Amino acid sequence: MRQTDFLVIGSGIAGLTYALKVAEQFPDRKVLVMTKAAADETNTKYAQGGIAVVNDLENDSYEKHIDDTLIAGDGLCNEKVVEIVVKEGPERVNDIIEWGARFDKETDGGYKRGREGGHSEFRILHHKDITGWEMERALLDAVSKQQNIEFIKHCFVIDIITQHHLGYLVTKATPDVECYGVYVLNLETNQIEKILSKITLMATGGNGQVYRTTTNPSIATGDGISMVYRAKGRIENMEFIQFHPTALYEPGVGGQAFLITEAVRGDGGILRNKDGEAFMQRYDERKDLAPRDIVARAIDSEMKRTGTEHVWLDCRHFNKEKFIEHFPNIYQKCLSIGIDVAEHMIPVAPAAHYSCGGIKTDEWGRSSINNLYACGECASTGLHGANRLASNSLLEGLVFAHRCSIDAAEKVNAISFQNNIPDWNAEGTSQPGEMILITQSLKELQLVMSDYVGIVRNDIRLQRASRRLDLLWEETEQLYQTTTVSPQLLELRNMITVGYLIVKGASFRKESRGLHYNTDYTGKSELVQNIVL
Numbered sequence: 001m002r003q004t005d006f007l008v009i010g011s012g013i014a015g016l017t018y019a020l021k022v023a024e025q026f027p028d029r030k031v032l033v034m035t036k037a038a039a040d041e042t043n044t045k046y047a048q049g050g051i052a053v054v055n056d057l058e059n060d061s062y063e064k065h066i067d068d069t070l071i072a073g074d075g076l077c078n079e080k081v082v083e084i085v086v087k088e089g090p091e092r093v094n095d096i097i098e099w100g101a102r103f104d105k106e107t108d109g110g111y112k113r114g115r116e117g118g119h120s121e122f123r124i125l126h127h128k129d130i131t132g133w134e135m136e137r138a139l140l141d142a143v144s145k146q147q148n149i150e151f152i153k154h155c156f157v158i159d160i161i162t163q164h165h166l167g168y169l170v171t172k173a174t175p176d177v178e179c180y181g182v183y184v185l186n187l188e189t190n191q192i193e194k195i196l197s198k199i200t201l202m203a204t205g206g207n208g209q210v211y212r213t214t215t216n217p218s219i220a221t222g223d224g225i226s227m228v229y230r231a232k233g234r235i236e237n238m239e240f241i242q243f244h245p246t247a248l249y250e251p252g253v254g255g256q257a258f259l260i261t262e263a264v265r266g267d268g269g270i271l272r273n274k275d276g277e278a279f280m281q282r283y284d285e286r287k288d289l290a291p292r293d294i295v296a297r298a299i300d301s302e303m304k305r306t307g308t309e310h311v312w313l314d315c316r317h318f319n320k321e322k323f324i325e326h327f328p329n330i331y332q333k334c335l336s337i338g339i340d341v342a343e344h345m346i347p348v349a350p351a352a353h354y355s356c357g358g359i360k361t362d363e364w365g366r367s368s369i370n371n372l373y374a375c376g377e378c379a380s381t382g383l384h385g386a387n388r389l390a391s392n393s394l395l396e397g398l399v400f401a402h403r404c405s406i407d408a409a410e411k412v413n414a415i416s417f418q419n420n421i422p423d424w425n426a427e428g429t430s431q432p433g434e435m436i437l438i439t440q441s442l443k444e445l446q447l448v449m450s451d452y453v454g455i456v457r458n459d460i461r462l463q464r465a466s467r468r469l470d471l472l473w474e475e476t477e478q479l480y481q482t483t484t485v486s487p488q489l490l491e492l493r494n495m496i497t498v499g500y501l502i503v504k505g506a507s508f509r510k511e512s513r514g515l516h517y518n519t520d521y522t523g524k525s526e527l528v529q530n531i532v533l
């Protein structure tokens with residue numbers, strides 16, 4: 001059994017930023033970072049477009065960034081949180097620059113600023129088209145230099161430990177549920193260990209893998225959200241799944257779809273349908289740079305209308321050298337499949353990209369469970385409302401990691417370890433006979449979610465999804481009760497839980513708002529509310 005003052009679950013921008021902050025504040029205290037995969041296998045690493053931040057007050061303003069965020073969020077953002085993130089953002093971006101992250105500069109030394117959908121100004125700092133890779137690199141580098149941070153890879157966190165594990169009945173109505181630590185499956189020893197912590201940060205990222213096509217890597221299975229829901233914590237706004245309009249369409253290639261960053265449209269890329277028509281003007285006056293929900297729905301509608309599986313992104317009018325300078329990774333990827341962007345259009349289709357909802361937190365990142373914070377994509381802070389503004393996620397990760405660290409620092413001295421936690425009970429379980437029971441259920445889940453709970457929804461589809469998820473849940477729970485746990489089984493169980501939460505949220509929301517579009521209720525309800533489960 002291990003114990004640590006600060007436990008961090010996840011090694012993306014949220015987890016690593018927080019770890020550095022608390023480690024720097026408390027050089028004598030121990031910070032333990034755990035991840036279920038390789039150190040850098042995170043959504044963060046794949047971020048392309050960049051980080052939205054106001055750092056040119058002559059040409060931009062906090063008010064404009066705040067307004068853009070609120071407009072995208074379609075009435076559901078928490079205005080105080082939006083103001084906090086936008087105004088504290090510049091200082092937090094300076095922190096990561098100090099830790100070594102490099103953003104592209106003009107020849108005069110000023111930062112290059114890109115633009116993406118929903119932004120009224122050029123304010124996206126970037127490192128070519130691999131901004132996330134650069135930020136993750138800088139963070140890992142800084143973490144490796146911090147003596148009091150221990151980093152454990154390939155450790156799968158299964159559940160958070162609460163009073164429930166001491167034999168008490170814990171329900172949604174129980175006041176003061178407390179987090180004492182976690183149970184983890186060590187993937188190197190195959191043993192389940194318990195880790196006691198005074199303060200725990202959930203920074204487990206998104207859940208794009210719940211869908212058949214996603215820009216997210218395989219780690220994005222909603223584990224943190226599912227763990228907190230099981231522990232009776234509050235989860236909100238799960239119905240707002242953002243589909244990125246332009247993932248590269250590669251027939252026959254499964255798993256993670258390669259992203260064509262929105263910054264390409266920011267630089268002038270034009271969406272065209274099967275007939276070569278630039279169709280976005282028929283949907284929104286902001287055309288290709290309308291907020292993501294509008295562009296993704298427009299593409300979905302064009303694909304359905306013309307019976308195609310993709311539309312085109314036209315960059316043939318770009319200056320080729322400039323394209324390669326800003327988007328070298330995209331240029332190479334396209335070339336590797338026979339597309340020279342100077343001569344050919346890029347086939348693109350929407351793919352599940354970002355979870356706007358998640359573990360409900362307050363403005364200091366506190367979840368509804370004591371001593372448990374949540375930060376990054378797994379959290380619902382109130383910043384994104386019904387639709388996240390492009391490139392606001394990395395910024396939110398930095399700002400809230402800092403805020404969590406401040407609040408946690410004030411609390412840690414008053415917390416003691418809970419010592420009478422039982423070991424994991426694996427009684428009555430045996431090795432699973434067939435992996436197909438897991439892999440087939442995963443395929444079914446992804447099909448159900450993509451076909452019934454995608455960009456466009458209606459009540460019948462949601463009811464069907466709900467019934468099918470019930471069956472998948474029942475079968476998977478039976479497997480979980482009787483077999484030795486594996487990462488595949490744990491992820492399936494978590495993804496079914498997340499699917500259930502998305503369907504539940506979508507079924508409760510009797511309106512169309514932001515990313516949730518239901519053809520049975522195309523207008524907005526007068527009752528503006530978050531759906532908390």
Ligand code: FAD
Pocket residue numbers: 009010011012013014015034035036037039041042043044045046047048049050051052131132155156157158203204205206215216217219223224259353354375376377378390391392393394395397
């Ligand atoms: P992640 O970076 O996903 O990290 C999650 C961590 O949790 C990982 O280390 C994972 O292994 C670990 N973990 C998960 N479950 C467990 C478990 N059970 N046990 C142990 N560890 C676990 N946002 C922007 O602002 N700008 C962009 O340009 C941008 N581009 C994007 C491009 C792509 C292709 C994608 C996929 C996303 C993009 N986003 C962008 C969104 C943004 O990258 C993510 O929302 C953000 O990086 C999430 O950071 P995070 O720290 O919350 O989670």
Ligand code: SIN
Pocket residue numbers: 047048049050260261262263354389390391392393
């Ligand atoms: C992109 O580069 O298009 C993704 C930006 C984001 O998801 O914020």
